[in-house]
Amino acid sequence: MLKIKNLHARVEDKNILKGIDLNVNAGEVHAIMGPNGSGKSTLASVIAGKEEFEMQKGEITFMDEDISEMDPEERAHKGIFLSFQYPIEIPGVSVTNFIKTAINETRKSKGLEDMPAGKMLKMIKEKADLLEIDRKFLSRSLNEGFSGGEKKRNEIFQMAMLEPKLAILDETDSGLDIDALKVVANGVNKLKSADNAVVVITHYQRLLDYIVPDFVHVLMNGKIVKSGTKELAYELEEKGYDWIKEELV
């Protein structure tokens, strides 16, 4: 589904990604772990199409299509979803209106009519229930004054509404207490199917107890230096990252 080959990317004059290779197939869950500043969030942003990052070398294909020159909205229309580490506050636009606009814009890109209001409402209700989101919350301004946990839950709510093929969850666990983490993870698991894939970016193994990865990759200094199965995550939790550094030397 997602194929990344020898990806190099930089912001301004700083090289951040220095040759990433990653293959994600439908039905898989991948975890990308690594210390601060290793390039995890940059990788997520580059896949989503953030323009301030310059892709210098390499390839990104999604569903066998080169997406490296595509606008972020086009990538979203193809089914890529990025859950932000720091969701942006947009005062004056309610959660409901935002998601309605996102869904109908995506439908428009496919030549479809707007989703009928009744169907939209039903879907909103269903997905809000899945993530244990209060109805009142949906009429609040997007992310404005939300707690860390509410912001993350709202990200997953949007993911549930948009039903992406590939979801990249960037530090979705940060700022969540254990109950919220369970709700969010449960939401992600319910949405998981043989046709879609999830990439979880995290510092900690904690989230991976609930969203169980098929593969774990360690990102350090802009490269994937080690890949393995979920056992690798436990090892990292226990021993930290230093042993990998030593292994590399």
Place this chain on the structure above:
Amino acid sequence: MSLKEKIVSSYIAFEDHLEDDSPIHELRNEAIKTFETNGFPTKKEEAWKYTSLNSLLKNDYSILPRKADHTIEFKDVKQYFLHDIDTYKIVFIDGVYSSFLSETTHDAVDVCLLSSALSKSKYKSVIEAYFNKAAKQDSLTSLNTAFAKEGAYIHIPKHKEVEKPIEIINFSTGNEAAILLQPRNLIVVGENAHVQIIERHQNLSNNEVLTNSVTEIFAEKRAFVDYYKIQTDNKSASLIDNTFLSQERDSNCNVHTFSFGGKLTRNNLNFFQNGEHCESTLKGITILEDKQHVDHNTLVHHIAPNCESHQDYKGIFDERSTGVFNGKIVVEKDAQKIDAFQQNNNILISDKATINSKPQLEIFADDVKCSHGCTIGQLDEDALFYMRSRGIGTKEARALLMYAFANNVLESVKIPELKRRINKLIADKIGVSLGFEL
């Protein structure tokens, strides 16, 4: 002959047609002298530093109103009215009252014409008590006073709540190659009375129109006034709006100004709080493109203690448009415990657009809360990326952000139909149609 000379000589002709016993004849004579002495303001004056009238003063304006040769059909101007039936309407065409398009009343409240108020003896006491009492005696207001003949006259007696909004609409037809219009509105809202008023100016041709309008509003004790200015005129029309609100104790006055159109617009909006516990709200949304220019010059004069004022102006400027916000708050020595707030936020869409924002606080009392804030920025790139990553295209994302930016000004619009219309105007102005209203 300069425009000023033409105006002064026109006054002599104008004066000949006045009835000698007109109660305001003496005021007119003084006013034309003030105008003659001071002329049109220039950029040398601090208050006009960023707005030049020069380009407007070159036109050979017709100064004294004449009845248009042709009439306007209601269907042609229907779009400029809020409702067919659910409002009172005071309509002028090229400065002349149109009884055909208007719906006035004398039933419990007076919603009618200044010309009748000036000529009929039953209104004499009101005219004597209020006319020209709140207006500043500056050059442009004086120019209006000299020629003041027609406009809206609204008198709401005490404890009366006007059940539907009142629309004041000034059309110009292009009957003259260039026309100077000087509507004069007098609005007196009695004790504990409530009124909602919508004002707009609409040029129906591409001929030049310069409007120098004066509106005096008196809010008596506990009166409640909601005033909306819709400035969506076409780009051959310019407007100098001089509005004065004089508030007595416990009164509440709100003025919303929506500036999306016109060539040059200058809003001189003045509030005077004469009694305790007054509340004043001044809000505006300005969205401009091309070479449009809008100058908001506000004054809130706190004379009595324990009052509040809130100012919130948002501006979005594209292409070569220019905006000015000059907000002055004066707190007199005796006006203790004042809570005065002023906010002006601007977004520049283009590199060539300009905004000059200038707060001016003159505080002579020592126990007050005054705050002001001003921002000038671009649309937030992170917010744009966030929205785009959810599938919302750049154009819609920008529009959504601009909507969101202006939204809290719309929140306080109390007439639902008006709110819907303004919403649509914003969407049209930004050039997208969003599938929802905020």
